[in-house]
Amino acid sequence: MALRHSDVPGPDRGPTARPDVLAAARERFLTAGAVDSDKVRETIAASWWRSRSWNVAADRVQLPYTKDPNLETPLVHSAAPVLHRLQEQLSDVAVSIILTDVQGVILHRGTDDRVLADHLDRVQLAPGFSYAEQFVGTNGIGTSLEGGRATGVFGHEHYAENLEDLGCAGAPVRHPLSGQVLGVVDLTCWSRDAGPLLLTLAKTTAEHIEQELTTLAGLREFALFQEYLRACRRSGGIVFALNNDVVMMNDHARQVLAPEDQAALLGTAAEAMWGGRRASVEVDLPSGAKARMFCAPVDTDSGPAGGVVRVRLTEAPRELPPGGPAPRPLLPGLVGSGALWQRACDDVRAHYRSGEWITVQGEPGAGKLALLRAVHRHHDPAGRFQVLDAAEAARPSDFLTRVQQELDEHDGTLVLRHVDRLPGAGGRALAALLQRQRRAAVRSGRHRWVAATHQSLDHDEADLLRAFPGTVQVPPLRHHIEDLRELVPFLLVTLPSAETLTCSPAALQLLMRNAWPGNVAQLRQVLRTVVQHRRAGVIEPGDLPPQCRSVTRRVLSPLEALERDAIVRSLIDAQGRKNEAAQALGMSRATIYRKIRDYGIDLPR
Numbered sequence: 001m002a003l004r005h006s007d008v009p010g011p012d013r014g015p016t017a018r019p020d021v022l023a024a025a026r027e028r029f030l031t032a033g034a035v036d037s038d039k040v041r042e043t044i045a046a047s048w049w050r051s052r053s054w055n056v057a058a059d060r061v062q063l064p065y066t067k068d069p070n071l072e073t074p075l076v077h078s079a080a081p082v083l084h085r086l087q088e089q090l091s092d093v094a095v096s097i098i099l100t101d102v103q104g105v106i107l108h109r110g111t112d113d114r115v116l117a118d119h120l121d122r123v124q125l126a127p128g129f130s131y132a133e134q135f136v137g138t139n140g141i142g143t144s145l146e147g148g149r150a151t152g153v154f155g156h157e158h159y160a161e162n163l164e165d166l167g168c169a170g171a172p173v174r175h176p177l178s179g180q181v182l183g184v185v186d187l188t189c190w191s192r193d194a195g196p197l198l199l200t201l202a203k204t205t206a207e208h209i210e211q212e213l214t215t216l217a218g219l220r221e222f223a224l225f226q227e228y229l230r231a232c233r234r235s236g237g238i239v240f241a242l243n244n245d246v247v248m249m250n251d252h253a254r255q256v257l258a259p260e261d262q263a264a265l266l267g268t269a270a271e272a273m274w275g276g277r278r279a280s281v282e283v284d285l286p287s288g289a290k291a292r293m294f295c296a297p298v299d300t301d302s303g304p305a306g307g308v309v310r311v312r313l314t315e316a317p318r319e320l321p322p323g324g325p326a327p328r329p330l331l332p333g334l335v336g337s338g339a340l341w342q343r344a345c346d347d348v349r350a351h352y353r354s355g356e357w358i359t360v361q362g363e364p365g366a367g368k369l370a371l372l373r374a375v376h377r378h379h380d381p382a383g384r385f386q387v388l389d390a391a392e393a394a395r396p397s398d399f400l401t402r403v404q405q406e407l408d409e410h411d412g413t414l415v416l417r418h419v420d421r422l423p424g425a426g427g428r429a430l431a432a433l434l435q436r437q438r439r440a441a442v443r444s445g446r447h448r449w450v451a452a453t454h455q456s457l458d459h460d461e462a463d464l465l466r467a468f469p470g471t472v473q474v475p476p477l478r479h480h481i482e483d484l485r486e487l488v489p490f491l492l493v494t495l496p497s498a499e500t501l502t503c504s505p506a507a508l509q510l511l512m513r514n515a516w517p518g519n520v521a522q523l524r525q526v527l528r529t530v531v532q533h534r535r536a537g538v539i540e541p542g543d544l545p546p547q548c549r550s551v552t553r554r555v556l557s558p559l560e561a562l563e564r565d566a567i568v569r570s571l572i573d574a575q576g577r578k579n580e581a582a583q584a585l586g587m588s589r590a591t592i593y594r595k596i597r598d599y600g601i602d603l604p605r
């Protein structure tokens with residue numbers, strides 16, 4: 001069986017240039033940063049640029065390794081028979097059949113050819129290693145994950161020179177219901193043997209795995225549905241059932257529960273049922289009602305199918321004012337309804353109302369100051385709001401003098417920004433000053449609310465922390481990425497001359513797949529760059545700066561977002577101790593480590 005190039009090359013079929021010409025083009029790109037567009041296919045050139053922006057090494061392969069990748073997934077279960085059949089059919093061909101997860105981590109590699117297998121070991125194309133583009137550059141696996149489509153990469157098209165003897169064709173495998181990419185099936189052989197047939201075969205294999213997934217999903221959903229119906233017949237009360245893709249809810253639940261209570265129950269149920277445990281949980285609902293939930297996981301021969309939940313209301317909702325439930329107050333100048341962001345807003349408001357001084361912790365640009373300003377304006381629009389920035393003071397003593405003056409002479413809200421930038425002695429002096437002032441404010445009954453923002457305060461600054469009885473965590477943008485849908489139009493309106501600009505769904509998707517280390521401030525900066533060349537109409541992916549096209553993470557499903565929120569909350573409650581957080585969530589240590597990596601959770605110290 002031959003998998004060789006056809007005589008007529010094309011975008012999907014293979015390189016458009018001879019190997020020596022392509023090798024020269026690659027060399028030119030690596031040395032001079034220029035692409036010969038007539039010699040290099042567009043998909044490959046785009047991937048080379050991405051690889052370069054990720055600083056991938058072109059002269060060696062050194063990849064992250066995961067010791068125990070998760071093999072208990074529907075993808076692995078569904079792929080097993082398909083890959084096994086293909087392996088048998090290709091037993092006399094030097095080709096390797098590979099399955100990866102959505103991060104490009106290799107879950108399975110099969111080949112009967114010893115020489116090829118040895119070579120693949122040398123280039124770490126082996127179980128546990130990640131072939132994501134950001135680690136190894138242009139290749140069949142990573143490049144098809146980035147592009148979301150089947151892609152062949154042949155010989156010198158690879159970014160890393162150690163891969164130049166290989167030809168690989170990767171095809172994404174999608175979930176049949178949600179359409180989400182679950183992983184990639186990739187066929188790799190010697191570059192001299194590779195050709196369009198390889199890509200066709202990869203696509204067909206991906207389709208076969210998707211068919212298996214459909215059957216499996218059908219079986220799992222059917223099992224879940226049967227359990228759900230059984231619970232509805234038995235209970236007569238509130239019943240719902242859920243898994244990663246489906247939520248079922250009976251009429252009783254829809255009639256009795258306010259929408260925000262439904263969402264809260266679904267979120268708690270998803271958390272409670274991880275690890276396939278039965279659970280009975282007491283829940284305080286946003287409407288003021290209390291409920292007890294009985295969660296029962298549903299299992300099938302081919303893995304967990306989700307769970308069925310029965311709910312008993314143990315306390316009625318608060319008396320509502322006429323016209324329905326009291327909406328959450330809108331904080332002026334802020335948007336965002338993600339659970340973690342809302343929790344931060346609620347916490348700051350509660351501290352403001354109680355007059356308790358707080359520190360607000362979070363990554364740069366996460367919105368700490370914006371949140372404090374909004375809460376102040378909401379409660380006391382005409383009151384004084386003063387910000388003193390420790391990073392701007394020439395000397396710590398200048399900063400302390402200004403703080404003292406402000407506290408002596410004015411009421412209202414005082415925000416001490418970036419207090420972690422004060423050197424150790426300055427921090428201790430500030431702590432002593434604040435302790436004195438706080439006691440004086442309590443004695444005199446003056447309304448003087450002080451909050452300090454910081455990225456992280458370590459044990460050396462414990463004195464400073466003691467001056468503030470409370471701390472509120474503001475989540476990084478990637479932990480409430482769904483809020484991008486509200487933030488983008490909001491920020492566009494506030495940018496000069498961008499009032500009529502809107503963002504296309506495709507561009508928004510790309511923005512949502514970024515990690516945003518600089519948070520909302522970075523998003524604002526990106527939009528400002530876009531506005532420099534487009535002031536009206538619709539922002540398309542092509543309008544975004546290159547940093548946004550180098551996507552690093554996938555868009556999470558609503559249930560994944562809930563799971564991520566719960567992990568973050570639990571880590572915050574456990575002060576970053578992963579074992580403790582895992583225990584609180586009923587997860588194994590290995591699972592929480594894997595999920596932290598999958599969701600890109602990265603908490604400040």
Ligand SMILES: Nc1ncnc2c1ncn2[C@@H]1O[C@H](COP(=O)(O)OP(=O)(O)OP(=O)(O)O)[C@@H](O)[C@H]1O
Pocket residue numbers: 333334335336362363364365366367368369370371417453487490520521524
């Ligand atoms: N939820 C939000 N809605 C609207 N604008 C926001 C939101 N969060 C942040 N912003 C905007 O993002 C920018 C950065 O926010 P802010 O200055 O409050 O960040 P910060 O956490 O205090 O940053 P740093 O630690 O660098 O001082 C500001 O322009 C702010 O108005």
